[in-house]
Amino acid sequence: MPRTILVADDDPHIRQLLVFALAKAGLDTIEAGDGEATLAAAASAPDLIILDINMPRMDGIAVCRRLRATSDVPILFLSSRDDELDRVLGIELGADDYVTKPFSPREVVARVMAILRRVAGRPPLVAEAATGPLRCGRLSLDTEGWQAHWAGQPVALTVTEFGILRTLATMPAKVFSRDAIIDRLHGPGFAITDRTIDSHVRNLRAKFARLGAADVIETRAGIGYRLGACGAT
CATH class of the missing domain: 3.40.50.2300 (Response regulator)
Incomplete structure (x- = not known):
């Protein structure tokens, strides 16, 4: 339709x-x-x-x-x-x-x-796109239903916030640069600023902090972001 x-x-x-x-x-x-x-x-x-x-x-x-x-x-x-x-x-x-x-x-x-x-769950870069649920400790992502939960509690995320978190959760040990995150969300060459990604990450942290997960995303200075220790354990 x-x-x-x-x-x-x-x-x-x-x-x-x-x-x-x-x-x-x-x-x-x-x-x-x-x-x-x-x-x-x-x-x-x-x-x-x-x-x-x-x-x-x-x-x-x-x-x-x-x-x-x-x-x-x-x-x-x-x-x-x-x-x-x-x-x-x-x-x-x-x-x-x-x-x-x-x-x-x-x-x-x-x-x-x-x-x-x-x-619709069809990101432009499909080579490493996750299908099915992703679980990292207390964090679980339903990649088909676009729903996030922390310790069983639902977390209301925007489309872009969910996309960032899914990108990090597909490879919990990997540090993603801001450019790499943008490429995963939009495809190469998409015009969006690093500050925009930082703002989305700040929103994600605030939402999870309200559930006691203040370190769900870890910052690596000068490099980018990765899934935090609390989410990856």
Whole structure:
């Protein structure tokens, strides 16, 4: 069945541009022109939301906060503000990716398709992709159902957070550079910053820390990340 994308932007021209590009990729769309309309449209359970930050009647940051309180729907932020702090804030709120304006519709569609592949459990790099459950001590990952548990307790993760954790869990002893993690999630050559990966890792640590697993991911200075000792024992 076609996937449905909610396109939320107060500029009708941008919505029209994205709707046309997404339709060419075989995706259905619904539209919203402000924050309150976006929340109302999100009740129809779209497969992904393209969310502009600068919108009237509740901006995209506030909308993302509201959505993340009850939903793990993938979110791709759009913004005219090419500021690293904005990017990091968006990721820390639980967005899966971030595109700045002006943008190429083809790039937006490519990023949407990459996120949908991850949701469907079909990462672009299949040579080392894990299938079936992964268990490392108290950590367990259902790679087909995209669900994470710590000591039997469910942990609500975004698509990108789950992808990072799965990458580390496939080879618990290996230290992955940030570039290697990006390649596993998106494929080679995908434009995303190291700070974005750091923000996702920070989110992961915070979620597991609430369950008593503060060291689920270990940092190797100057190299990257690996699964922490508590998860690998």
